[in-house]
Each structure stands twice: as structure tokens, then as C-alpha cells.
Amino acid sequence: MKILLAPVQATPTKPLTPTHIKGLVWLDTFYKATSRLHDVTYLSNRITYDTTAQTIGFWEYLDRKFPDQPGLYDDKSDLWIAQQYLRCHAERFVPSPESIARGRERIEREHWIHPASARILTIWEEQYRRLGVHDPGFWRWLPLEMSEEELYGMLRGAGSLLDCRSMGGGVYLDFTDQGAPLRQIADEHGVSNYIVQTLRELIPLGRRYDRVVLAFDEEASDDYNLIEKVLIHAGVNVHPRAMSRVPLEGVTGTARAGGWERYTVDKILARYQRQGDAAVRLALRLYFILELGLRSTKLFRLEALDEAVAEAEVLLARLPGAGSSPAAAQQFWGGLTRRSDFYVDPLRFTRTVVKEAPRAPVAAAALREVFCS
Amino acid sequence: MTAELSTHPDQAPLRRWFLSSLERRGWTLDQVARFEGGRWRLLDLPGEIHAIAVLRSFDLAPWVRETAAFLATLDRDLLARWDRSFTKTLFLVGAPEKVAPRYPGIVAHRAEDVAWVRPGDGSAHLGLRRLLKPLRTGAPLALARAVEVSLPGPPSGRHRRIRVTTGEPLERFLVHLNHTLAEGWIHGALGPGDVVVVEPEPALAGLPEPCLGARVHLDPGDPLALKLYSTVTEGSGVHA
Numbered sequence: 001m002k003i004l005l006a007p008v009q010a011t012p013t014k015p016l017t018p019t020h021i022k023g024l025v026w027l028d029t030f031y032k033a034t035s036r037l038h039d040v041t042y043l044s045n046r047i048t049y050d051t052t053a054q055t056i057g058f059w060e061y062l063d064r065k066f067p068d069q070p071g072l073y074d075d076k077s078d079l080w081i082a083q084q085y086l087r088c089h090a091e092r093f094v095p096s097p098e099s100i101a102r103g104r105e106r107i108e109r110e111h112w113i114h115p116a117s118a119r120i121l122t123i124w125e126e127q128y129r130r131l132g133v134h135d136p137g138f139w140r141w142l143p144l145e146m147s148e149e150e151l152y153g154m155l156r157g158a159g160s161l162l163d164c165r166s167m168g169g170g171v172y173l174d175f176t177d178q179g180a181p182l183r184q185i186a187d188e189h190g191v192s193n194y195i196v197q198t199l200r201e202l203i204p205l206g207r208r209y210d211r212v213v214l215a216f217d218e219e220a221s222d223d224y225n226l227i228e229k230v231l232i233h234a235g236v237n238v239h240p241r242a243m244s245r246v247p248l249e250g251v252t253g254t255a256r257a258g259g260w261e262r263y264t265v266d267k268i269l270a271r272y273q274r275q276g277d278a279a280v281r282l283a284l285r286l287y288f289i290l291e292l293g294l295r296s297t298k299l300f301r302l303e304a305l306d307e308a309v310a311e312a313e314v315l316l317a318r319l320p321g322a323g324s325s326p327a328a329a330q331q332f333w334g335g336l337t338r339r340s341d342f343y344v345d346p347l348r349f350t351r352t353v354v355k356e357a358p359r360a361p362v363a364a365a366a367l368r369e370v371f372c373s
Numbered sequence: 374m375t376a377e378l379s380t381h382p383d384q385a386p387l388r389r390w391f392l393s394s395l396e397r398r399g400w401t402l403d404q405v406a407r408f409e410g411g412r413w414r415l416l417d418l419p420g421e422i423h424a425i426a427v428l429r430s431f432d433l434a435p436w437v438r439e440t441a442a443f444l445a446t447l448d449r450d451l452l453a454r455w456d457r458s459f460t461k462t463l464f465l466v467g468a469p470e471k472v473a474p475r476y477p478g479i480v481a482h483r484a485e486d487v488a489w490v491r492p493g494d495g496s497a498h499l500g501l502r503r504l505l506k507p508l509r510t511g512a513p514l515a516l517a518r519a520v521e522v523s524l525p526g527p528p529s530g531r532h533r534r535i536r537v538t539t540g541e542p543l544e545r546f547l548v549h550l551n552h553t554l555a556e557g558w559i560h561g562a563l564g565p566g567d568v569v570v571v572e573p574e575p576a577l578a579g580l581p582e583p584c585l586g587a588r589v590h591l592d593p594g595d596p597l598a599l600k601l602y603s604t605v606t607e608g609s610g611v612h613a
Contacts, residue, residue, distance in 0.1 A: 164466050167431040167543055168510035176504050177471040188511035 001038040007215040012120035014082035015264035018246040018300045022288040028133040033344035044136035056103035057095035059114040061088040073119040089256040097189035111141040132281035145204035206236035218242040278372040282312035324362035332362040377408040379597040387599040412596040423461040425490035434520040441524040443482040443489035455492040460555035465505040516573035526565025532608030539573040549602040562586035
């Protein structure tokens with residue numbers, strides 16, 4: 001079976017925080033464990049998310065604020081760049097429709113990335129290594145195979161497009177006959193949003209896979225419900241997975257307002273400098289997958305993560321060495337999926353290996369392979 | 374309390390028209406607007422009702438015809454109540470063929486590119502307003518050509534000429550045009566079977582004499598001034 005794992009990617013404009021870690025370890029576990037059974041592709045494409053007005057707008061803000069300063073970002077931290085991002089939003093900077101179109105053209109045709117975001121990606125590469133998560137391709141630009149007009153044509157044919165451009169208006173996804181509010185996908189200046197980019201990517205690509213797992217932020221569920229409807233109609237076998245954000249003490253509302261600065265991945269990882277990578281990696285899975293889970297709204301607690309690190313150290317010390325047979329391995333992996341599932345559920349996998357690893361070498365090997373490699 | 378309206382002699386005819394249009398509906402200026410922070414702010418009116426036009430695209434001649442067809446569905450009492458609310462209308466984008474079957478109780482008229490919702494209070498339209506989005510367009514509307522429209526109904530033998538200012542975005546133009554049509558209909562300047570020539574104009578110089586109808590409202594360019602947005606006069610029956 002060919003499976004496409006298609007998560008919403010974080011935009012490289014601010015540091016990774018606990019919500020990102022939860023998403024990353026869940027996706028990584030899904031990818032590594034399910035890959036033992038099926039052919040899984042973990043989608044990563046700069047074009048889809050760098051072309052959002054939000055990202056291009058921030059890049060233009062930086063270029064206006066710091067013009068002609070080559071190398072400016074080379075030694076800057078992700079936090080410094082994020083501070084500019086917060087200012088950009090606090091100052092309510094709005095990019096012109098022309099500058100968004102220009103930026104998109106550069107990204108789609110020249111595979112351009114702003115040096116500030118390139119700097120963040122190099123920082124994330126190192127952080128991904130310490131988190132022990134698969135890098136699906138930070139530096140990959142996959143051309144979107146469907147043009148905006150082709151998408152609109154398809155939606156029109158399906159009766160789910162409201163196109164008001166002839167009178168100078170925007171373009172909308174229209175499922176009002178099913179009771180869903182109109183959703184604007186291009187504004188009155190012709191600037192389309194991320195829903196258009198997501199569909200331009202996933203309609204042609206998704207049709208080539210048996211299953212597409214679409215992982216997204218729960219708060220964007222209304223949008224992804226519409227995206228799912230369109231994908232289903234386009235013949236994509238889509239399986240949505242909504243992930244809740246991890247609430248941080250004292251932080252409410254959007255990440256664009258800040259408040260998360262105490263909880264960056266750098267700061268969290270720095271807390272466990274004395275512990276080995278394997279223990280930290282395992283602890284992150286114990287905490288984010290087992291304790292918090294995909295849809296939990298529990299507050300992030302560093303003390304709870306400390307406990308997970310201690311538990312991980314004990315667990316690793318108790319793991320038996322190698323010694324399982326290929327037949328035992330086959331039986332173990334085969335038993336991880338329920339009859340109703342086509343993939344290895346990260347929660348079920350984590351629960352199983354943590355329980356069985358101290359006694360069963362095959363489970364210990366799976367734990368090391370998926371969590372600590 | 375009219376002290377804040379300009380008393381410039383050029384404004385006198387507009388001022389007279391504007392104040393008499395309030396009076397005719399039983400309102401005084403201080404009941405409908407308040408001068409605050411150097412500008413007029415329109416107040417919510419007690420018992421206010423509004424109509425909704427749901428549109429997908431816009432073409433002047435069919436728009437005028439379908440508006441009249443909608444007005445013809447409303448009874449005298451409802452028209453009078455709506456008039457007291459200054460024929461307030463919301464313009465939302467949507468697909469008429471999807472909206473009409475969902476709201477059969479409030480959609481009064483439906484054509485290919487527009488559905489009209491009968492005037493009602495906020496609660497009557499809440500579901501529809503949540504479902505749809507306000508019309509927003511990018512560039513000012515460019516309407517160069519006059520159009521001639523025969524309003525639905527048996528020919529009345531009357532000819533009318535509507536001049537309406539353009540140069541603003543469509544959603545603003547529709548406000549002016551809609552008040553002109555609805556209030557013209559309610560007060561008898563327009564009626565079934567009339568032949569109407571609608572002429573978009575960059576600006577209107579002043580109230581013609583005689584004038585059957587007009588839209589005079591606040592001037593966004595000058596907080597104390599009134600502006601003429603449209604006029605309805607007798608037509609010649611000859612459309613160039």
C-alpha cells in the first residue's frame with residue numbers, strides 16, 4: 001500500500017515550541033512505524049507553505065526594515081528572527097497584492113527562500129537531529145502540478161466554487177448547500193490563500209497514493225473539513241487527523257502575539273544537556289504521545305517532562321539487548337495494526353513498546369529504532 | 374439639532390431634500406445620527422429591518438429589472454416599514470440556487486445571479502448571514518454605458534431617467550442604486566412597466582427641477598457636507 005503522509009508544515013518564521021514537538025514526534029512515529037508495513041512518503045514541500053501571504057509578507061517586512069545587509073541573518077538566533085516576526089504583526093504590516101504575487105513567482109519558479117527563513121531551517125535541522133525526528137526534506141521545492149485556474153475549473157465543475165471575479169470580488173469554496181459557511185480562497189485583489197496551495201498540491205499528488213493522511217492543527221478544522229470534501233470529490237482517499245495545540249501557561253491566542261518565548265525547543269533541550277540523546281528522545285515520546293495525546297488540551301508542564309526523562313532513563317537501562325528472530329519481529333510488527341487501521345497508530349505503538357520492551361527484545365528493538373535512532 | 378450640517382448656500386437644496394426625507398419617515402436628524410469626533414455616526418434605529426441581496430455577479434440592466442421584480446413581491450405594509458428603515462439592504466455574495474432552497478421562507482425573489490431576501494430584523498436573517506460573506510470588491514467600478522430597462526409588469530407608458538454616481542467600489546454603488554430604486558418604487562417615482570434609462574455618472578452637479586427622486590447622503594470626503602448620489606427624473610423615451 002502506498003501512503004502519503006501530508007502534514008501542515010510549520011512556517012520558518014519563529015522557533016519550534018511544544019505544539020510543534022508534539023506534531024513532529026507523532027508524525028515521526030507514524031512514518032517510521034508504518035514504513036515497516038507499507039510504502040510511506042512523508043511530504044515536505046517549501047512551495048506550499050512559503051507561498052502564503054503571511055510568510056511572504058514577513059519576508060517583505062524584513063527587506064524593508066533591513067535593506068541591503070547581506071549576511072545579516074547568518075549569526076542570528078531563531079528567537080531574534082521571531083522578534084522581528086512579532087513586530088511585523090504588532091505593526092500590522094500588510095504586504096501589497098503585487099509583492100505577494102512577485103514573491104510567489106520567485107518561490108515557485110526560482111525556489112527562492114529568504115535568508116532569515118533559511119537561517120531558521122539550518123537551526124531546525126540541528127534541533128530535528130536532537131529530537132530524533134526524520135527530516136522529510138527541509139530544502140525541497142516540488143512544483144505544484146495543478147494551476148490555480150485548473151483548480152478553480154475543477155471546483156466549478158463540482159459545483160463548489162463561487163467565483164465573484166467578474167464583478168471584482170473574491171473566490172470562495174461554496175458548500176453552503178451542505179450548511180458550511182462560504183470560505184474565501186482568493187481575495188478581491190486576486191491573492192489566493194493556503195487552501196488553494198494545499199489543494200493545488202494534494203489533488204494531483206494524492207491521486208497517486210492509496211491513502212493520504214492529512215495532519216493539521218485542530219483550530220483549522222473548519223478549513224480542513226472543506227479541504228477534505230474537495231479531496232474526496234477529486235478522488236483522493238483522504239484520512240484527516242486533527243492535532244490539538246499544546247497550551248502554554250500564560251499564553252493565549254495566536255502564536256503571532258508571542259508569550260511562548262520561555263518554551264522554545266532550544267530552551268527545552270538545554271534543560272536536558274546532561275542526559276543522553278536517547279533518553280531525551282524517548283522522554284519526548286512518552287510525554288507528548290502517551291501523556292498528552294493527539295487531541296488533549298492539557299497544559300504543557302516542564303516538571304512532567306522532567307519526570308518523563310527520568311522514566312525514560314530507567315526504561316532504557318532495563319531494555320534487553322538484541323536477540324529477536326525475524327519471525328518474532330514480523331509477528332510483533334504485524335500485531336501493531338488493528339484490523340480497522342491501515343497504519344500503525346503512534347499512541348498504540350508507544351503504549352505497546354513501552355509495556356513490552358523490558359521483557360521482549362523485539363519490542364526493545366522497535367523502541368530503539370523508532371524513538372531513539 | 375442640525376448645527377453640524379454645512380450651511381453653505383450650495384448645500385441648501387441638498388440639505389432641504391435630506392431633512393425632508395427624514396421627516397417624511399417620521400425621523401429627526403438627531404434620532405438617526407450623532408455627530409461625534411468630528412464626523413457623523415449613523416445610529417441603530419428602533420424596529421430597524423433590512424433586506425438582503427445575495428449576488429454572484431453583477432450586470433446593470435438585469436440587476437435593475439430583478440430589483441423591481443423583488444420590490445413587486447413586497448406588500449404595502451412591509452414596504453412602509455422598510456422605508457422607515459431607509460430601505461437598508463445588505464449585499465452578500467452567494468449562489469442564489471443554493472441559498473433559495475435553504476431559506477424558502479425568507480427568499481422573496483430569485484433570478485440567475487441574484488436572490489432577494491425580504492426585509493426582516495437581524496434574527497430573521499442570522500443563519501443566512503453566518504453562511505454568506507459581505508460583498509467586497511477591489512477596484513472602483515467602471516460603468517461607462519447607460520442601459521435601458523423595462524421594469525416587469527404591463528407597460529405603464531412612463532419613462533424615467535435615473536442618473537447615479539459611479540467611481541466607487543461595486544458594494545458602494547449598489548447602496549446608492551438600491552436606495553434609489555427601492556425608495557423610488559415606494560414613493561411612486563418608479564413603478565411596474567416603467568421604461569427606465571440608468572446612466573452611470575462620475576458625479577452629479579445638483580438636484581434637477583423637477584426631481585422625482587434622489588439619494589442625498591453624507592459626503593465621506595467632507596464630514597459636514599451632503600452629497601448627491603442619484604436622481605430620478607422624467608425620461609424622454611428616447612435613449613441615445
